[in-house]
Amino acid sequence: MTAARASAAHIEQARAARASYRAGSAAPTSGVAHGLVQANLIAVPADWAFETLLFAQRNPKPCPVLEVLEAGATESRLAPGSDIRTDIPAYRIWRDGQLVEETTDASAAWEEHPDLVSFLIGCSFTFEAGLVDAGIPIRHRELGRNVPMYRTSTACAPAGRLHGELVVSMRPIPASLVADAVAISGRFPAVHGAPVHVGDPASLGIADLAHPDFGDAPELRDGEVPVFWACGVTPQAAIMASRPPFAVTHAPGHMFVTDVPDAVYAT
Amino acid sequence: MTAARASAAHIEQARAARASYRAGSAAPTSGVAHGLVQANLIAVPADWAFETLLFAQRNPKPCPVLEVLEAGATESRLAPGSDIRTDIPAYRIWRDGQLVEETTDASAAWEEHPDLVSFLIGCSFTFEAGLVDAGIPIRHRELGRNVPMYRTSTACAPAGRLHGELVVSMRPIPASLVADAVAISGRFPAVHGAPVHVGDPASLGIADLAHPDFGDAPELRDGEVPVFWACGVTPQAAIMASRPPFAVTHAPGHMFVTDVPDAVYAT
Numbered sequence: 001m002t003a004a005r006a007s008a009a010h011i012e013q014a015r016a017a018r019a020s021y022r023a024g025s026a027a028p029t030s031g032v033a034h035g036l037v038q039a040n041l042i043a044v045p046a047d048w049a050f051e052t053l054l055f056a057q058r059n060p061k062p063c064p065v066l067e068v069l070e071a072g073a074t075e076s077r078l079a080p081g082s083d084i085r086t087d088i089p090a091y092r093i094w095r096d097g098q099l100v101e102e103t104t105d106a107s108a109a110w111e112e113h114p115d116l117v118s119f120l121i122g123c124s125f126t127f128e129a130g131l132v133d134a135g136i137p138i139r140h141r142e143l144g145r146n147v148p149m150y151r152t153s154t155a156c157a158p159a160g161r162l163h164g165e166l167v168v169s170m171r172p173i174p175a176s177l178v179a180d181a182v183a184i185s186g187r188f189p190a191v192h193g194a195p196v197h198v199g200d201p202a203s204l205g206i207a208d209l210a211h212p213d214f215g216d217a218p219e220l221r222d223g224e225v226p227v228f229w230a231c232g233v234t235p236q237a238a239i240m241a242s243r244p245p246f247a248v249t250h251a252p253g254h255m256f257v258t259d260v261p262d263a264v265y266a267t
Numbered sequence: 268m269t270a271a272r273a274s275a276a277h278i279e280q281a282r283a284a285r286a287s288y289r290a291g292s293a294a295p296t297s298g299v300a301h302g303l304v305q306a307n308l309i310a311v312p313a314d315w316a317f318e319t320l321l322f323a324q325r326n327p328k329p330c331p332v333l334e335v336l337e338a339g340a341t342e343s344r345l346a347p348g349s350d351i352r353t354d355i356p357a358y359r360i361w362r363d364g365q366l367v368e369e370t371t372d373a374s375a376a377w378e379e380h381p382d383l384v385s386f387l388i389g390c391s392f393t394f395e396a397g398l399v400d401a402g403i404p405i406r407h408r409e410l411g412r413n414v415p416m417y418r419t420s421t422a423c424a425p426a427g428r429l430h431g432e433l434v435v436s437m438r439p440i441p442a443s444l445v446a447d448a449v450a451i452s453g454r455f456p457a458v459h460g461a462p463v464h465v466g467d468p469a470s471l472g473i474a475d476l477a478h479p480d481f482g483d484a485p486e487l488r489d490g491e492v493p494v495f496w497a498c499g500v501t502p503q504a505a506i507m508a509s510r511p512p513f514a515v516t517h518a519p520g521h522m523f524v525t526d527v528p529d530a531v532y533a534t
Contacts, residue, residue: 050317054335057320068321070427160337267534 007261010036014257018079018087026089026104028146028215028253030138035129035262037078037191038255039066039120040232041088042239043109043248046071049117054159055238056119062156062166062234064190066258066265069118074110076120078258084118085110090251092236097243102251109248116248121232122191123255124169126262130184136177139219146253147171148212149231153205156234164238167214168196168204169231172224181227190265197228204228214252274528277303281524285346285354293356293371295413295482295520297405302396302529304345304458305522306333306387307499308355309506310376310515313338316384321426322505323386329423329433329501331457333525333532336385341377343387345525351385352377357518359503364510369518376515383515388499389458390522391436393529397451403444406486413520414438415479416498420472423501431505434481435463435471436498439491448494457532464495471495481519 014033029038044052049071056063067078074084085107093101093109110116124147128138140147147169154166173181178198186194201209209226210217214233220226233252250256281300296305311319316338323330334345343349352374360368360376377383391414395405407414414436421433440448445465453461468476476493477484481500487493500519517523 046317050313050320053317053320053324054337057324057332057335065324068324070321 007035010034011259014079014259017257018082021089021104022083022086024104026254029089029255029257030125030128030147030253031141033257037066037258037260037262037265038123038125039078039258040123040235041084041118041120041248041250041256042235043084043116043118044244045113045246046115046117048244051160051162052117052119052235055156055162055235056121058157058159059234061192061196062230062232064122064192065119066122066190067120071115071117073118076256076258078120078260079256080259084256088250088254088256090254092249092251094239094247094249096245097240106248113246120256121235122265123232124185124192124229125255126191126265127185127188129262130188131181134180134184136173136181136184139172140216143219145216147215148218149214149233149252150204150206151213151237156238161244162238162242164234164241166196167231167233167237168228170209170212170218170226170228172218172220173227175223175225178225178227185229187266188262189267192230192232195227196230199225201226274302277301278526281346281526284524285349288356288371289350289353291371293521296356296522296524297392297395297414297520298408300524304333304525304527304529304532305390305392306345306525307390307502308351308385308387308515308517308523309502310351310383310385311511312380312513313382313384315511318427318429319384319386319502322423322429322502323388325424325426326501328459328463329497329499331389331459332386333389333457334387338382338384340385343523343525345387345527346523347526351523355517355521355523357521359516359518361506361514361516363512364507373515380513387523388502389532390499391452391459391496392522393458393532394452394455396529397455398448401447401451403440403448403451406439407483410486412483414482415485416481416500416519417471417473418480418504423505428511429505429509431501431508433463434498434500434504435495437476437479437485437493437495439485439487440494442490442492445492445494452496454533455529456534459497459499462494463497466492468493
């Protein structure tokens with residue numbers, strides 16, 4: 001009963017958050033509606049849909065597909081009553097692989113391309129709740145910042161015209177808690193699962209941890225190890241590299257907040 | 268070292284089996300190349316590929332995708348040197364949802380439709396090795412028969428033009444070993460995983476266990492329970508229901524034998 005009540009309260013938080021984003025507010029979503037799944041968005045014209053889904057199937061750690069909204073569909077089954085065009089706090093509009101606009105309302109993109117197919121992809125914010133519940137500190141939350149994300153030199157498996165490098169998110173974890181963080185996140189394969197890399201940013205091709213490619217700078221303290229998880233911003237790196245004529249994504253760290261409890265995706 | 272040697276011997280068995288199928292021999296593959304993954308095939312023209320991949324994504328228990336061969340590709344990465352057009356013991360050719368031909372060589376289908384996209388889907392024969400290793404009897408192997416498969420009244424989640432009912436395979440398991448069979452198969456989510464149903468065929472809409480829709484009749488003994496697993500023949504039921512203009516599949520029970528050890532897909 002307690003769990004069910006908590007969940008209802010969290011769903012109210014999720015709905016309120018989506019309503020505020022629909023009304024135009026924009027903020028990173030880490031920590032919003034604790035215990036509910038958050039998702040990355042990539043929407044592409046229908047003739048890129050197969051390759052996008054295949055890219056995800058071949059790269060399940062960065063691109064675990066939670067839902068596909070077929071051409072023109074705008075309501076997610078993971079959040080009844082939602083509208084994928086407006087309910088994310090910030091969107092990015094891409095043309096020929098170039099970021100041309102950041103907006104809080106992507107309705108015009110669907111007017112221009114009524115055949116957009118939307119992919120909702122698991123987000124590591126989901127397992128942050130599990131880390132917090134286990135007493136593992138989440139630095140970017142403590143600091144009220146966005147999680148730091150980095151492009152790496154690791155190539156994803158290509159799919160037709162789509163190719164690109166893996167993007168990772170990073171959390172500094174006290175060395176004594178790294179194994180716990182691995183075990184807890186490993187229970188959530190649908191939201192990136194266990195880390196892809198622990199320590200040594202250089203071997204991922206990351207030159208300088210202090211300057212992430214997306215999100216905010218991290219703060220690494222003594223005794224902490226940088227732990228890297230596959231990130232749902234990876235499709236945005238694929239867009240930059242592969243240059244589809246048009247695409248819409250969320251802005252990094254600004255996710256689609258669903259009504260689905262994290263536990264649904266735990267193994 | 269022992270495991271590696273065994274594996275090399277098994278890969279030789281897999282290659283020899285594929286060579287014999289390529290030369291025209293046809294037999295069910297249950298028990299062939301023990302410990303290596305077997306796969307179901309569905310190949311569709313390119314304009315049905317997105318819906319097929321989406322149908323699989325939405326129905327991961329019956330349709331766990333192991334590999335997608337892009338339009339016209341014929342060599343599987345799961346079996347270097349293989350040819351998907353010839354290396355399965357028996358194929359079915361479908362036109363407008365009708366089974367029009369069963370053949371040991373599907374090369375003519377690729378000549379007619381050079382844009383066929385091939386999906387290799389996990390097969391429960393994979394975890395049979397684990398069941399056997401745990402002392403759980405596999406009746407259809409003991410009897411030298413094909414596994415019995417049944418169409419059910421359970422609808423799959425549709426994807427665009429593709430829809431249809433779940434197909435299950437059935438193994439009679441001694442009541443005292445059902446929990447073990449659940450636990451062992453549950454470790455292989457990429458090859459259908461845990462059963463979808465234990466006991467009571469009627470609630471799946473199966474009127475008569477003695478008359479399976481595919482494969483051979485089962486033999487249920489005293490103290491055994493019918494245990495049902497999601498089956499990779501499900502796409503064939505979707506073809507019958509959805510009537511794509513053309514498709515190629517394996518014949519039920521006659522799988523694509525890969526070089527990949529089962530353990531690769533264990534969690």
